[in-house]
Amino acid sequence: MSQYVLVVKEDCETCRLLASLTKRLIDELDITIYSQDNPEFPAGVPVIDDTELEYSFNHRLETVPTLLKFENESGLTELERTEGWDRNEWQRLTGLNFLEDLPAFRPGCGSKTLDPGMLDQLAVKFGSADLEARRLAIEDGEDEIEACYDRGWSDGLPLVPPTELRVVKMLQGTRRAPSEIIGNVPPDYAPCSVLKVAVNAVMAGCKPEYMPVVLAAVEAALLDEFCMHGLLATTYFSGPMVVVNGPISRAIGMNSKGNALGQGNRANATIGRALQLVIRNVGGGKPQGVDRAALGNPGKYTFCFAEDETNSCWDSYSVEKGFDSQDSTVTLFAADGVQGIVDQKSRTPESLCRSFAAGLRVASHPKMVMAADAFLVITPEHERVFRDAEWSKTRVKAELESLLQIDGAELVMGAGGIAEGLPDKFADKVVPKFRAGGLNIVRAGGGAGMFSAIIAGWGASGSMGSVPVTVKVGH
Amino acid sequence: MTMVLMDPTAELNPDGRMPLPKPKSLNGLTVGLLNISKPRGDIFLDRIDDLLGQKGIQTKRYSKPTFTRIAPTELKQQIATECDVVIEALAD
Numbered sequence: 001m002s003q004y005v006l007v008v009k010e011d012c013e014t015c016r017l018l019a020s021l022t023k024r025l026i027d028e029l030d031i032t033i034y035s036q037d038n039p040e041f042p043a044g045v046p047v048i049d050d051t052e053l054e055y056s057f058n059h060r061l062e063t064v065p066t067l068l069k070f071e072n073e074s075g076l077t078e079l080e081r082t083e084g085w086d087r088n089e090w091q092r093l094t095g096l097n098f099l100e101d102l103p104a105f106r107p108g109c110g111s112k113t114l115d116p117g118m119l120d121q122l123a124v125k126f127g128s129a130d131l132e133a134r135r136l137a138i139e140d141g142e143d144e145i146e147a148c149y150d151r152g153w154s155d156g157l158p159l160v161p162p163t164e165l166r167v168v169k170m171l172q173g174t175r176r177a178p179s180e181i182i183g184n185v186p187p188d189y190a191p192c193s194v195l196k197v198a199v200n201a202v203m204a205g206c207k208p209e210y211m212p213v214v215l216a217a218v219e220a221a222l223l224d225e226f227c228m229h230g231l232l233a234t235t236y237f238s239g240p241m242v243v244v245n246g247p248i249s250r251a252i253g254m255n256s257k258g259n260a261l262g263q264g265n266r267a268n269a270t271i272g273r274a275l276q277l278v279i280r281n282v283g284g285g286k287p288q289g290v291d292r293a294a295l296g297n298p299g300k301y302t303f304c305f306a307e308d309e310t311n312s313c314w315d316s317y318s319v320e321k322g323f324d325s326q327d328s329t330v331t332l333f334a335a336d337g338v339q340g341i342v343d344q345k346s347r348t349p350e351s352l353c354r355s356f357a358a359g360l361r362v363a364s365h366p367k368m369v370m371a372a373d374a375f376l377v378i379t380p381e382h383e384r385v386f387r388d389a390e391w392s393k394t395r396v397k398a399e400l401e402s403l404l405q406i407d408g409a410e411l412v413m414g415a416g417g418i419a420e421g422l423p424d425k426f427a428d429k430v431v432p433k434f435r436a437g438g439l440n441i442v443r444a445g446g447g448a449g450m451f452s453a454i455i456a457g458w459g460a461s462g463s464m465g466s467v468p469v470t471v472k473v474g475h
Numbered sequence: 476m477t478m479v480l481m482d483p484t485a486e487l488n489p490d491g492r493m494p495l496p497k498p499k500s501l502n503g504l505t506v507g508l509l510n511i512s513k514p515r516g517d518i519f520l521d522r523i524d525d526l527l528g529q530k531g532i533q534t535k536r537y538s539k540p541t542f543t544r545i546a547p548t549e550l551k552q553q554i555a556t557e558c559d560v561v562i563e564a565l566a567d
Contacts, residue, residue, distance in 0.1 A: 134482035136490055144478050150492050153483055162481045190485030199483040281483040 003076065004031040004094065005068040007050065007061055010041035012109035014085050015065050019043070021100060029094060036064060036112040053113050057122040061111040069093050084108035123168045131167070131178055131195055148203070153281055155273065155301055159203040170198040173208030174215060175475045182215065183222035185283035186229035187290040192218065192282045197274070200281055204274035204302075209252050210267055216330040216473040217242050217275045217304075227466040231334045231458060232285045237297045238458040241335035241375070242272050242304035243442060245318035246328030248473050249306035256308035258446030261338055261377065261453065272304030297337040307442045313383065314393040317442045321470045328473040333375055333440075334458035334466040339363065343382070344450040349389045352382060353396060356452065357403035361433060363456040367411045367421045369431045373438040373461035373468065376400075377453040379445030393441055404433035435462050498560060505533045507558035511542040516564035523562060 006025065008015040019042040025031050026045050035041050036056055039049035050056055059068065063083035067090060070076045082089040085106040087098055113119060138147045144161040148154055160166065171178055171194070178195035185192045194215065201214050221228045221240055231238055244254055255265035263269065279285045287293065293300075309316045309325070318329040341359040346352035356376060364372045386396055408429040413421035422431070438461060445451075458466055482490065498504060508524055510516040524534050535557055539546050554561055 131481070134486050134490055136480045136482055138478040138480060140477060144480070147480070161478065162483055164479060164481060167481050185485075188485060188487065190487065192485075195481075196483065196485075199481045203483055277483065282485050284485065284487070 001030060001072065002079070003070045003072050004029050005034065005055075005059075005070070006031060006065060007034045007036065007056055007059075007068075007111070008042065008065045009036040009109070009112060010038040012064050014106040014108050015041075017102065017106060018065055018085060021098065021102075024096075025094075028096060052125075053118070053122055054126055056111055056113045057119075057126050061113055063108040064111050065108055066111075067093060120165055120169050123172075124164045128164045128168055131164075131171075132193070133167075133195055133199060135164075152286075153203060153277070155276060155280065157301065159277075160205050162199045162202040166202045167195070167198050170202050170206065170208050170211060171195065173211030174198075176215065182219055185218075185222065185278060186285065187232060188282075188284035190282050190284065192222075192278065196282050197278055200277040201270075201274040204277050205266065205270040206274050207252070207266070207270075210271050210274075212473045212475055213244060213248060213252065213267075213271050213328075213330060214274045216471050217271060217332065218278050220330055220332040220469045220471045221275060221279070223469045223471070225463070225467050226332055226334070226469045227460075228279065228283075230460065231466055232279060232283075232291050234458065234460065235292050235294045236459050237293065237295055237336040238334045239297065239300035239303065240272075240275060241299060241333045241455065242275060243317060243331040243333065243375075244271075244304070244306045244328070244473075245309065245316050245323070245331065246473070247326060248328035254304075254306035256306035256444045260305045260308070260444040260446075261303075268304050268306070269302050272299075272302030275304075276300060276302065299335060299337060303335060305444055308380070308444045312443050313387040314441075314443065317440060318470060320393070323470070323472065329470050330473055331468055331470040333373070333455070333468045334461065335375070336364075336372075336456045336458075339454040339456065341452045341454060342450070343452075346450075347385060349386050349391045349396070349399070352385050353399045353403060356454075357400055359454050360400065360404060360439070361406070363433075363454055364459060365420060367415070367418065368459065369406060369411060369422070369433050370435050370438075371459045371461065373434065373440070373457040375440045375442060375455040375457075377445065377455060378441060378443050379449060379452055380443070380447050381450045382452045383443055396441065397439060400439060401432065401434070404439075405430050406433060438462065440468065501527070501530070501532045501560070504559035505535060505557065507554045507561035508534055508536050509546075509554065509561055509563045510536070510538045511546075511563060511565060512539050513542045513565070514567050516566075519564045520562075 022042045022045045034048045034050040034055050036050050039047055066081055066083050068081040069079045071079050082093055087104050138144050145158050148159040148161055176194045180194045181191045197215055197218055252267045254267045285291050307316050319325050323329050343355040346355055363374055408426035408431050411422045412424050412427045415421055506527055508520045510520055527534050537554055
């Protein structure tokens with residue numbers, strides 16, 4: 001036999017209209033009535049008090065009145081529901097004939113669970129108990145931002161205190177279960193749940209809509225070929241740089257244009273920071289602890305930007321890597337800081353490539369070869385030179401590769417009066433600056449300024465250390 | 476109202492703030508001896524100074540202007556800069 005539930009509130013004209021029906025419903029159906037506001041309403045029939053809205057929240061009520069039909073054979077399973085008053089629907093659901101003097105149709109009112117801000121509060125009240133993270137009470141008189149510092153969670157800048165409400169809202173940015181383990185974060189190799197990512201994303205200042213990108217960034221960092229442990233532990237400068245491609249970068253308002261590598265955009269700033277906070281807090285990776293960087297670089301607070309794919313004459317980085325242009329992806333690169341290349345005079349691709357090559361030639365050290373990968377970030381005004389000459393990105397890379405074949409005599413120890421260098425056996429060889437595939441190009445930056453940027457990478461780039469990794473952003 | 480925060484860490488350590496780890500030995504460290512300016516604090520610290528000196532441990536002496544107020548920021552910064560650990564004479 002079917003069971004029914006009717007959810008009403010007195011502060012709804014349609015619910016009041018149906019009050020006259022409730023006595024008959026009780027007599028003829030196995031029905032339970034819940035009231036969201038006044039437990040004395042409807043008068044004269046048994047009503048369950050749902051002023052706490054637990055039932056309404058758990059059953060995702062959107063409208064009152066809502067009539068729900070359940071089958072009781074194998075547990076209580078909801079079969080269907082009807083919202084508002086629709087005589088035909090009600091008759092179909094209940095099998096009763098409603099001959100009372102009622103209109104054929106009346107829409108309902110909004111469920112109280114949908115009052116402004118209510119859903120989030122209810123999610124904390126009834127939906128956060130199973131979120132598996134230790135709760136820490138901040139006592140009266142204790143400053144909550146100082147409390148975050150005191151517990152060692154901060155990268156040095158203030159954090160957004162991760163309250164249950166903020167974390168629950170952050171989790172609404174993903175369809176993944178909070179308890180899902182996405183991997184073990186070095187250096188402690190502690191299991192990291194979606195929930196722990198959300199807590200750190202709150203602290204970093206993310207919006208919930210950034211969560212899919214943050215999760216993808218964490219997943220990418222945990223890929224073996226990215227070598228996050230070594231990257232963290234190295235004395236070198238590098239840290240993870242995040243490049244976002246595809247529609248999501250535009251949907252969440254990332255900056256790929258003026259000052260793309262700089263400050264001022266919330267998504268750029270907080271997504272990169274969230275990744276670093278996960279490594280710090282879940283992984284336990286802290287400067288002067290397992291992070292042995294001699295100097296580090298400012299990008300270790302956050303280093304995240306989007307590639308500018310609009311009106312580009314080239315395939316984006318992710319398309320080069322085999323993804324569709326409609327895929328959203330996150331790429332991680334073990335990156336140092338930014339080295340600018342100024343060239344305001346070149347109007348031919350040959351000349352501009354020579355400028356780029358001259359800058360790339362000295363990345364990390366003029367004698368360091370086949371060690372560090374690099375990303376070349378080309379701005380629209382420089383890209384225009386190649387566009388006008390119809391040079392593909394592949395051709396630019398090939399040109400740079402040929403320009404970056406270096407005479408070993410310049411690279412060996414002692415050459416140029418510099419002790420640093422390669423063993424003498426390379427003196428009569430020609431050595432490429434970058435390993436095969438080690439030089440990458442992305443397009444970003446403002447419309448004015450004939451500047452591009454070299455972002456050199458970890459001296460242990462490649463299969464012996466870290467290679468750039470790209471993962472698709474999920475939901 | 477008490478604010479409740481969710482722990483962002485892997486929860487490998489106890490909650491609450493952890494004291495700094497104690498040094499296993501004072502060898503090679505500089506020990507600050509802070510007199511909060513209560514009577515006879517100097518007698519206690521003189522004795523500690525003497526005992527540490529016999530072990531070849533370097534000490535530095537400091538005094539708060541008055542025990543009735545917390546140490547001035549400059550004094551805390553000076554001690555933190557010059558010393559590895561500090562021993563404070565609290566009582567009369």
